[in-house]
Amino acid sequence: MNRTGLAAALALALAVGLASCDAGTPVQGPADAGEAASHASASRIVLQPKGLGVKDVAGATRDLTFGTPKLATLEALTAAHDGVAGVQSANGECGAGPLTFAAWDDGLTVAFDNGDFAGWSLGNSGATTAQGIGVGTTRADLDKISPEVRESSLGAEFTAGEIGGLLDGPTAEAHVTTLWAGVTCMFR
Numbered sequence: 001m002n003r004t005g006l007a008a009a010l011a012l013a014l015a016v017g018l019a020s021c022d023a024g025t026p027v028q029g030p031a032d033a034g035e036a037a038s039h040a041s042a043s044r045i046v047l048q049p050k051g052l053g054v055k056d057v058a059g060a061t062r063d064l065t066f067g068t069p070k071l072a073t074l075e076a077l078t079a080a081h082d083g084v085a086g087v088q089s090a091n092g093e094c095g096a097g098p099l100t101f102a103a104w105d106d107g108l109t110v111a112f113d114n115g116d117f118a119g120w121s122l123g124n125s126g127a128t129t130a131q132g133i134g135v136g137t138t139r140a141d142l143d144k145i146s147p148e149v150r151e152s153s154l155g156a157e158f159t160a161g162e163i164g165g166l167l168d169g170p171t172a173e174a175h176v177t178t179l180w181a182g183v184t185c186m187f188r
C-alpha cells in the first residue's frame with residue numbers, strides 16, 4: 001500500500017475506531033433526519049482549539065469549551081444536528097484513560113472524560129475552523145496558518161496551535177483527512 005493509501009486507511013480506522021469503540025447507544029433525541037441534517041449541521045459547527053462553537057438558527061454562536069458537562073454538550077450538538085442524536089460508545093483502553101464518545105454521521109466525534117467534554121475529532125468534510133480549515137483543505141491552504149508537519153506512525157501528521165490532524169501526503173497538493181483537538185484516543 002502506498003503512503004497516500006496508508007494515510008487514508010489510518011484516518012478511516014481512527015474515525016471508525018472512535019465511533020465504534022464499544023456498544024453504540026443513541027444519545028437522547030430523534031434518530032432519523034438524513035443527509036440534509038449532516039450538511040446543515042456542518043455549517044452550524046465551528047472547530048475550535050479548546051472546544052466547539054455551535055451556531056443556533058439565528059447564527060449566534062455558543063462556545064462549548066472543554067470541561068462543559070456531557071449532558072449540556074450532547075444537547076447542544078444534537079440541536080446543531082437538527083435533533084439527530086449521536087451514537088455513544090466507550091473505550092477503556094485510551095492513553096488518557098477510559099473515555100466515552102458520541103459520534104454523528106457527518107464525521108464529528110466528541111470525547112468525554114469523567115463526564116465532561118474533553119476533545120473532538122472530525123473525519124469527514126463539513127465543519128471548519130474560523131479560518132476555514134477542515135477535512136479536504138489542501139496542504140497549501142493549511143500552510144497559511146503555519147502548521148508543524150511531521151511524519152508519525154499515523155502518517156503525515158500536523159499541529160497548528162492546539163489543533164492536530166493528518167494529511168494524505170507530504171506535498172502541497174495533499175489534503176487534510178482528519179482533524180482533532182483536546183483529548184483523543186489514538187494509538188501511535
